[in-house]
Amino acid sequence: xxxxxxxxxxxxxxxxxxxxxxxxxxxxxxxxxxxxxxxxxxxxxxxxxxxxxxxxxxxxxxxxxxxxxxxxxxxxxxxxxxxxxxx
Amino acid sequence: xxxxxxxxxxxxxxxxxxxxxxxxxxxxxxxxxxxxxxxxxxxxxxxxxxxxxxxxxxxxxxxxxxxxxxxxxxxxxxxxxxxxxxxxxxxxxxxxxxxxxxxxxxxxxxxxxxxxxxxxxxxxxxxxxxxxxxxxxxxxxxxxxxxxxxxxxxxxxxxxxxxxxxxxxxxxxxxxxxxxxxxxxxxxxxxxxxxxxxxxxxxxxxxxxxxxxxxxxxxxxxxxxxxxxxxxxxxxxxxxxxxxxxxxxxxxxxxxxxxxxxxxxxxxxxxxxxxxxxxxxxxxxxxxxxxxxxxxxxxxxxxxxxxxxxxxxxxxxxxxxxxxxxxxxxxxxxxxxxxxxxxxxxxxxxxxxxxxxxxxxxxxxxxxxx
Amino acid sequence: xxxxxxxxxxxxxxxxxxxxxxxxxxxxxxxxxxxxxxxxxxxxxxxxxxxxxxxxxxxxxxxxxxxxxxxxxxxxxxxxxxxxxxxxxxxxxxxxxxxxxxxxxxxxxxxxxxxxxxxxxxxxxxxxxxxxxxxxxxxxxxxxxxxxxxxxxxxxxxxxxxxxxxxxxxxxxxxxxxxxxxxxxxxxxxxxxxxxxxxxxxxxxxxxxxxxxxxxxxxxxxxxxxxxxxxxxxxxxxxxxxxxxxxxxxxxxxxxxxxxxxxxxxxxxxxxxxxxxxxxxxxxxxxxxxxxxxxxxxxxxxxxxxxxxxxxxxxxxxxxxxxxxxxxxxxxxxxxxxxxxxxxxxxxxxx
Numbered sequence: 023x024x025x026x027x028x029x030x031x032x033x034x035x036x037x038x039x040x041x042x043x044x045x046x047x048x049x050x051x052x053x054x055x056x057x058x059x060x061x062x063x064x065x066x067x068x069x070x071x072x073x074x075x076x077x078x079x080x081x082x083x084x085x086x087x088x089x090x091x092x093x094x095x096x097x098x099x100x101x102x103x104x105x106x107x108x109x
Numbered sequence: 110x111x112x113x114x115x116x117x118x119x120x121x122x123x124x125x126x127x128x129x130x131x132x133x134x135x136x137x138x139x140x141x142x143x144x145x146x147x148x149x150x151x152x153x154x155x156x157x158x159x160x161x162x163x164x165x166x167x168x169x170x171x172x173x174x175x176x177x178x179x180x181x182x183x184x185x186x187x188x189x190x191x192x193x194x195x196x197x198x199x200x201x202x203x204x205x206x207x208x209x210x211x212x213x214x215x216x217x218x219x220x221x222x223x224x225x226x227x228x229x230x231x232x233x234x235x236x237x238x239x240x241x242x243x244x245x246x247x248x249x250x251x252x253x254x255x256x257x258x259x260x261x262x263x264x265x266x267x268x269x270x271x272x273x274x275x276x277x278x279x280x281x282x283x284x285x286x287x288x289x290x291x292x293x294x295x296x297x298x299x300x301x302x303x304x305x306x307x308x309x310x311x312x313x314x315x316x317x318x319x320x321x322x323x324x325x326x327x328x329x330x331x332x333x334x335x336x337x338x339x340x341x342x343x344x345x346x347x348x349x350x351x352x353x354x355x356x357x358x359x360x361x362x363x364x365x366x367x368x369x370x371x372x373x374x375x376x377x378x379x380x381x382x383x384x385x386x387x388x389x390x391x392x393x394x395x396x397x398x399x400x401x402x403x404x405x406x407x408x409x410x411x412x413x414x415x416x417x418x419x420x421x422x423x424x425x426x427x428x429x430x431x432x433x434x435x436x437x438x439x440x441x442x443x444x445x446x447x448x449x450x451x452x453x454x455x456x457x458x459x460x461x462x463x464x465x466x467x468x469x470x471x472x473x474x475x476x477x478x479x
Numbered sequence: 480x481x482x483x484x485x486x487x488x489x490x491x492x493x494x495x496x497x498x499x500x501x502x503x504x505x506x507x508x509x510x511x512x513x514x515x516x517x518x519x520x521x522x523x524x525x526x527x528x529x530x531x532x533x534x535x536x537x538x539x540x541x542x543x544x545x546x547x548x549x550x551x552x553x554x555x556x557x558x559x560x561x562x563x564x565x566x567x568x569x570x571x572x573x574x575x576x577x578x579x580x581x582x583x584x585x586x587x588x589x590x591x592x593x594x595x596x597x598x599x600x601x602x603x604x605x606x607x608x609x610x611x612x613x614x615x616x617x618x619x620x621x622x623x624x625x626x627x628x629x630x631x632x633x634x635x636x637x638x639x640x641x642x643x644x645x646x647x648x649x650x651x652x653x654x655x656x657x658x659x660x661x662x663x664x665x666x667x668x669x670x671x672x673x674x675x676x677x678x679x680x681x682x683x684x685x686x687x688x689x690x691x692x693x694x695x696x697x698x699x700x701x702x703x704x705x706x707x708x709x710x711x712x713x714x715x716x717x718x719x720x721x722x723x724x725x726x727x728x729x730x731x732x733x734x735x736x737x738x739x740x741x742x743x744x745x746x747x748x749x750x751x752x753x754x755x756x757x758x759x760x761x762x763x764x765x766x767x768x769x770x771x772x773x774x775x776x777x778x779x780x781x782x783x784x785x786x787x788x789x790x791x792x793x794x795x796x797x798x799x800x801x802x803x804x805x806x807x808x809x810x811x812x813x814x815x816x817x818x819x820x821x822x823x824x825x826x827x828x829x830x
Contacts, residue, residue: 024148024175024254024306025755025829026332026362028115039268040261044684048113048749050676051684055231058257058371067115069309069362070753072201072251072829073229074258077309077368083360084115088124091335095127098134112745113752122811129812147830157814174830199680202826203755206503215823219499227680228754228827236680255829334812449822 026071028079031056031064045070115361119333120156128338129161132345139165140348141297142341143290145283146252146304147174148332150463156334166341169297170456170463172286172389173304175251176203177456180385182419183279184209187248190277190412191222197240199233200248202226208452210419230262230276237266237274246408249276254306256280256397257371260378263399263406275408278398281384283307284315285395291323295434300344302330302337305359310375312367316355324353331359378403388427388456427456430463437467444468503823505552507716507762510823512725531729532652533577533712536644545580547571548639554632556603559673560688561764563636564603565610569691569764570715571640572614576695577711577767579650579702580642585611587621587638592631600634607636614693616640642695647706652729654709659798660776661734662769664697664783665690665791666742667719668761672750681754681827687746692765697786701769704782710770713763717821720759722768723806724820735815736796736808755828759808760821770798 033044034056045054045068052073059068059075067079144150150170153159159168172178188209191198198214205214205224218224223243227233230247237245249259259276266274283304290298303316308329316327326347330340340358347354357363377400384396399407409415426440437443437456447453449465456464503510520528527535534547551567568585575582587607591600611618669690676685694713702708710730714722719741727734743751743758751758765788771779776794783789806818 024146024252024304026148026254026306026309027752028113030114038265040265047753048116049686049746050749050753052682052753055229055258055261057261058368058374060370069306071254071306072258073231074261076254076257076306076371077362077364079115080361081115084118087335087339087358087361088118091124091127091339094131095124098127098130113749116752120811122813125812151830155810155816156812157810157816158812160814161812176830201829203828203830205826206823215501215503216497216499219497219501225680226827232680251829449819 024071026069026076028067028069029054030067031062031075034062034064045075116333119331119335121335125334125338128335128342132166132338132342133163135342135349136163136165136345137349139167140299140345141167141169142300142302142344143169143171143298144302144330144337145171145173145287146302146307146332147177148306149302149304149330149337150174152332152334152337158334158337162341166345171290172386173252173283175255175281176201176207178281178386178389179204179207179250179279180387180419181209182385182417183277185419186409186414186417187277188212188214188217189414189417190246190408191217191224192220193244193412195243197223197225197236197243197245198248199225199227199236199245201250204248204250230258231265234262234265234269234271234274237271238269241273243273244411245274246412247274247276249278249280252281252283252304252307253311254304254309256375256379257310257368260374263378263403264374266406267403275406275411276399277408278379279384280379280397281386282395282397284319285392286386287319287327288323289389289392289395291319291325297434298325300326300348301328302340302344303327305329305331305336305363308357308359308363308367310368310371313355313357313363313365320353320355326353327355329355329357329359329363331362427453427464430456437464440464501823505716506821506824507721508821508823511717512820530651530653531725533574534580534640536578536651543644545575545578545582545642545644546639547574548637549574550635550637552632552635553674555677556599556633558677558689559685560669561691562603562606563634564606566689566691566764567636567638568607568610568614568616569693571638572616572693572695573713573764573767575640575642576693576698577650577713578642578644579648579698579708579711580644581699582614582616582640582642582695584619584641585616585638586640587618587636589621589623590631590635590637591623591625592633593625593628595633603634610693614695645702648702648708650708650711652710652712652726655726655730655732655734655770655798656709657732657798657800658773659709659770660773660779660794661723661736661796661798662771662776662779662783663719663742663793663795664694664767664769664789665765666744666747667714667763667766668743668747668751668758670764671718671761672747674762675750675754683750683753685746685750687744687750690763690765692788694765694767694788697767697783697788700782700786701779705771705775705779707775708769708771708779710768712768714766714768715764716762716824718758718760718762719768720757720806720818721820724818726770727806728804730798731803733799733802733804734796734806735799736806736818738808738810740793740795742791742793755830756825759818760825773797
């Protein structure tokens with residue numbers, strides 16, 4: 023339901039009484055409303071939906087998820103799971 | 110390949126292969142899992158994830174696309190407002206092609222209506238400031254993820270004293286829909302992938318009572334291929350073990366409490382309301398409308414379209430498709446009266462709807478066999 | 480919830496064909512194709528139209544002539560990397576070149592809105608002149624009409640072009656054959672996203688520039704290296720997906736692309752992510768698709784990559800006997816999905 027894209031906050035400012043900012047998405051910048059992530063700091067990542075930052079992206083959790091998948095891979099290898107997918 | 114941080118890493122084919130293998134390893138029985146969100150469905154279809162899962166795992170595409178589930182009646186109200194002289198009608202892009210009773214917003218535009226696509230609801234507020242002699246109406250659709258944006262737009266219009274801004278609100282909520290699905294006597298869904306971004310806003314706590322009451326595992330899941338695969342993996346682990354818990358597979362974006370500042374403004378701007386869902390019918394307390402404090406910004410009142418009532422006529426079986434009762438090609442209208450070009454049901458309207466996806470892939474599979 | 484009738488979940492009546500022209504009829508997708516098929520072809524019917532290529536090939540006194548026309552209504556008139564003026568030259572030069580022809584002469588028709596600053600029109604035609612000289616073509620005839628204020632977005636331009644097809648060159652959509660390689664001359668979606676970045680309501684800051692460029696030089700180099708090019712197409716409106724769907728249908732073949740081989744600039748990819756769009760459907764104005772026998776793919780690629788406008792050329796897929804009329808993509812995970820033509824133009828999604 024909800025296209026949400028991670029981006030990096032590069033600027034924070036007030037506009038018409040609302041916290042706004044610039045967010046960089048892999049090389050393109052867009053003005054985004056930051057009112058719902060008051061704790062966010064420049065350099066941190068957020069997830070943006072229809073021009074609004076809806077949450078701070080927790081970088082540590084992101085790394086944990088990826089590390090967990092790698093661990094599964096190592097386990098599979100040790101258990102000798104047949105690799106059916108070929109390129 | 111995109112170097113977008115926290116996006117690219119979650120599309121890694123090597124890591125995906127690990128998860129596909131793992132899911133195949135842990136699945137011993139057939140399971141029907143519903144991904145609730147249209148964004149998840151899009152990702153599944155776009156990457157062909159459903160084709161690579163074990164046959165025992167069936168993904169049922171849920172009613173989680175806000176564009177598809179917006180009721181016919183609400184679209185007819187939107188069309189009536191957009192056709193009013195002097196109105197600038199603003200909408201998210203994907204809403205313009207969704208048909209009401211006889212027309213869509215593109216048709217209204219071709220007949221002289223001033224219909225504009227905006228990226229953010231705040232763009233519509235800005236448009237109202239720039240056009241003080243015009244009535245600017247924003248079509249406020251969406252689930253809980255979009256609601257904070259729409260709430261902020263109305264809130265800002267009030268702060269700025271914009272008398273020429275209003276919103277046609279058609280907000281829908283996930284938990285009542287999950288409840289409606291689980292209460293259906295013919296329900297087949299055994300586990301849910303809950304919508305990650307909805308939970309970014311609302312938190313995970315809302316789902317605890319649902320998992321308990323209906324004995325169903327609910328895994329909060331993201332949208333990239335690795336997120337979806339990890340969500341399925343965690344759901345299967347619970348199903349195989351007979352557990353029915355709420356599990357968060359999207360920890361980088363979802364906290365238990367959700368986004369408190371957003372919830373605070375939502376509580377001020379919106380109140381729960383009954384809502385009709387396209388192809389499903391009315392579900393009690395399954396949506397939001399503007400609270401009394403913001404009633405002056407209600408486009409339904411301002412344009413007196415509340416009297417427009419549209420019955421959804423029984424032609425296709427997208428309801429059965431949505432609940433996983435039948436496969437799209439088992440509907441008698443599929444591919445005949447009903448195609449992506451002239452859709453009958455919500456599931457054919459959206460390009461990621463189950464019927465549209467089947468239409469595309471079915472065409473391919475049939476031809477490959479031939 | 481006892482009043483909920485689940486067995487009676489119902490659906491709306493279908494949306495019938497639009498009685499009026501809607502924007503999607505100009506979007507290069509299914510609506511455009513239907514308009515051509517049901518309205519224009521029956522009215523104009525003749526054997527030259529039937530090929531439905533970017534340009535028509537005419538036999539005139541023993542010479543084969545490529546003839547094409549195109550109209551330009553882009554908003555805004557100036558965008559990152561170009562303007563409506565150079566676009567109007569490049570668009571028609573490229574349409575003519577896609578028959579394998581060397582474009583020679585262009586016409587230009589201007590529909591100007593009352594009130595347009597002369598300096599604006601001056602800036603546009605100056606760029607047109609420069610673009611024509613750079614492409615090696617001459618603007619040899621033209622026309623100007625002015626419409627009431629409010630009846631046009633500043634200026635619309637139509638250009639038509641003529642070119643000569645060299646001996647031995649036979650480029651046409653229907654020649655795409657199983658076993659052929661599908662090549663693209665560079666990154667996808669640059670033009671569409673450059674224009675999108677300055678469109679009201681969707682603006683974003685970016686370094687993306689339109690790829691608007693004349694492709695006749697690239698075509699000449701390609702044909703010199705591989706004379707037996709089967710099909711050329713410049714994937715403008717509707718993008719690579721629409722162009723390849725049209726070719727698959729015209730030739731009665733299937734086309735299979737490899738998703739991981741599709742060249743997309745990171746910033747274009749990012750803009751597509753943000754707006755929920757697919758680069759396969761986004762417009763290009765300086766890229767071509769070449770379909771040619773598989774054994775010549777390396778030579779063709781080398782020739783294209785040696786040209787400045789083809790440095791990012793890639794082999795992106797192949798033509799197959801399987802699934803005739805259908806374009807499919809093998810995803811990064813090894814699954815296959817059908818890539819159909821869009822109904823109208825691609826819209827930003829929230830979902």
